[in-house]
Amino acid sequence: MKTELAPLADGGTLAYTIRGEGPPLVLISGLGGLASFWNAFAEVCASHFQVVTYDHRGVGGSSALDGPTSIAAMRQDLTGLLDHLGIASAAVLGHSTGGAIAQNLALAQPERVSRLVLSATFARPCGYMRRLFAGRIDLLDRLGIDAYRRHAVTLLNAPYWLAANDAVVEAELEAELEAAATRSKPADAAVVRERMLAVLGHDAEGELAQISCPVRVVVAADDIVTPAYLSQRLTDAIPQAELKVLPRGGHYAMRAESDLYRDAVLDFLRGGSSAAETRT
Template identity: 30%
Template sequence: MKVSANGASIHYAVDGHGPWLTLAHPLGADLTVWDDLVPDLAARFRVLRYDSRGHGGSDVPRGPYTIKQLAADATALLSSLEIPRTHFVGISMGGAVAQQVALDAPERIASLALIDTTAGYDDADAKVFLERAAKAREQGMKALADGTLERWLGERFRKRHPEQAERIRALVAHARPEGFAASCEALAAFDVRTRLAEIDVPTLVLVGENDPSTPPAVARRLADGIADARLEIVPDAAHLSIVEQKQFVTNALATFLQGAASNV
């Protein structure tokens, strides 16, 4: 299904019944990255997944984008679907979007779950994102797929679950180069580290024990910046912990959301 939101056509899917729960995917992926978690979550919640601008079945306008723009897309999607308030779960880029929505439209957010993400990047990391943007535009996404897979999934998981690993590699390889590049530019400029204290909703921060992109030390600073945020380390997981440790993450989310459900 698609709706027009903030000047772009946004592709989305809805599953289940109950309080609204919105899931935002990482850079270079789409809403299918959540497939394994949806059945359990949809047993208790009405789960909204969507493809971020530049990804999946959504429009791919020319970049650069900004995280503020992507957050406005998410808020406009909620308005189009007449969703007044939602629990919001974001991983990696989706976690950046989740933080921005909580800052720009706090009345729409009942709780936050921020997975393998950060509140801002240092200059060296921002430079890497700009280099990836240039590579995507010049060489296409296949040139970035293997490196992304190595950061996202640990070597042991890739060897034990080759079909899952190939699904994720193919997801990145078939991503839209311009959408990926424009979103890299958004992440390079993203920084809300000085505003975290403004977030005033129940917040869970999850991070893979072996996440090389946003390691536990980064997640700890994120959790420390948000009042009463809870940090949980996902054991034996790299950056895409929702795939590598699906059951652990699902259980952690279910426990957290059950406590936060009274906010909707």
């Protein structure tokens, strides 16, 4: 496995990795936008799929983000990557912000999505999400990117898992902050800010009935970033959708409850389905 660069029509590039062989599966990460978010889960999937992960524009090894962005713009970048790889259609799993991008792709180019997993995501930010993200933006503006990253750890990870893995998480955070110290903190903060504004601007609620491919919606019951009722709304609005609610796991259930998350997602991506809503 190695990272390569895909050229985009506007002159930008996306850094991407490919693992495994088989039908294509695209994993779209959330607000952080890093391909490495999926490392552990991508290895699991690589036994069954050709797994594509990528750094979003402005993040990691991809080209810089200059100015405002949107979920539609992020989808256009993904389309450019798929074109570069010659992938006409793929199974797609989008987590959180990545789920918004996946919705946009399924609506704008339905022929490119064979099966869709919407993980801990939303059709439109509710009042709770708007307050949460407004607070995160305010924290970023007032205290800077390092404080923002420290605060994010407590939002994204389930409390029980964070308590049990605190030393590991702290070491990862310190490594992230050390790596970030070599970059421009104002530039990093600007990218995060623009991406949060893009999240707040996402609204696919009135179009979801047009999604025609099989869809599984997955969320943990204790997710406090994109609460489970937002996944219920997605499921209610998409004709071919079914809901899988994990009993716990927080916003990063693929880490806190990796086996439950794998079981909720992998069988569906390989073609399994149930007609009714399921709850584990």
